[in-house]
Amino acid sequence: MKQYDDIIIGFGKGGKTLAAELARQGHKVAMIERSDKMYGGTCINIGCIPTKTLVHAAKLAPHGVSWTDQKNYYAQAIRQKEDVVSLLRQKNYDNLTHHPNITVYTGTGSFTSPDKVEVSLSGREKETLQAPRIFINTGAESIIPPIEGIKGNPHVFTSTSIMELKELPEKLAVIGGGYVGLEFASMYASFGSQVTVLEGHADLIPREDRDVADIVKDVLEKKGITFRMNAKV
Structure with missing residues (x-):
């Protein structure tokens, strides 16, 4: 079991800002993030940055061209969006991992006692962390309305998954x-x-x-x- 001054569950805007400030004060901090695609939180990965990147590309989209050309331009815009997001995600990850007082764990955290969190890492590996203060910064997910035929439908997207759509x-x-x-x-x-x-x-x-x-x-x-x-x- 590893000891920390603070454990933060969720590498979002609030979590990363808090981690950096606590580490600056000399605290030993553990940051737990479930997905390696969410370092930095919503804005960088699935919110402001990717949507505005695509909005900008859409404003420059060619008109009066063939459907094939439109699809090709869209595919190019998606690749550009992915490049921008990957760059910023890596920068956010590096900002924390390069700090000597912060350790980032990529896995799912769950409480085993009021001051202990078990992290399920890749495979079957697990790590138990203990700290007197634990902060929850897990954010939210899209609500899927109970519409008949929507569950498991490959043609239905959320505001997150549609930005992964490769074909216009x-x-x-x-x-x-x-x-x-x-x-x-x-x-x-x-x-x-x-x-x-x-x-x-x-x-x-x-x-x-x-x-x-x-x-x-x-x-x-x-x-x-x-x-x-x-x-x-």
Whole structure:
């Protein structure tokens, strides 16, 4: 069993910032992260950085070209996104692992007592860590609605998994007209997909002012996006 001053479960924005500060103060810190694709957290890996990289690429997408050229450009944009994310992910990993007071464990952590965490590493290897303070920084995952036929469907994506899609979809339906759904709708329409947004309410982005929401809808419709309001999926 290895002893630490602090254990942090989750290598996200909060966890990495806290780890760096505690280590600066001289604490011996253990950082536990379940996935080697999530060093640095949501923004770097599956949020702000990859989406904005793709949004920028979509704005530069060629128009009036063949569908093959559109698909090739999209594939190139996905590769560029992966390069950017990989670079920043590695930088975040190095920032912690190069600090003498921080040890990063890639595996799933679980409590075995109030001050002990067992980490399941690759294979069957396990490591038990102990610390007087343990911080949980595990974040959140997308909610999959209980729609009939959605479970295990290879044609259904979340905002995370669609950014791993290598081939541009000819047609795309977006369930939900919130800001995340509209960002992806706008992005894929710019890449050349035929996009339909299915919104369960009578109003688009209902939390926003009506004049703002109406302008957004008008801009996106001019982009070729179709909206179906009051849609029950």
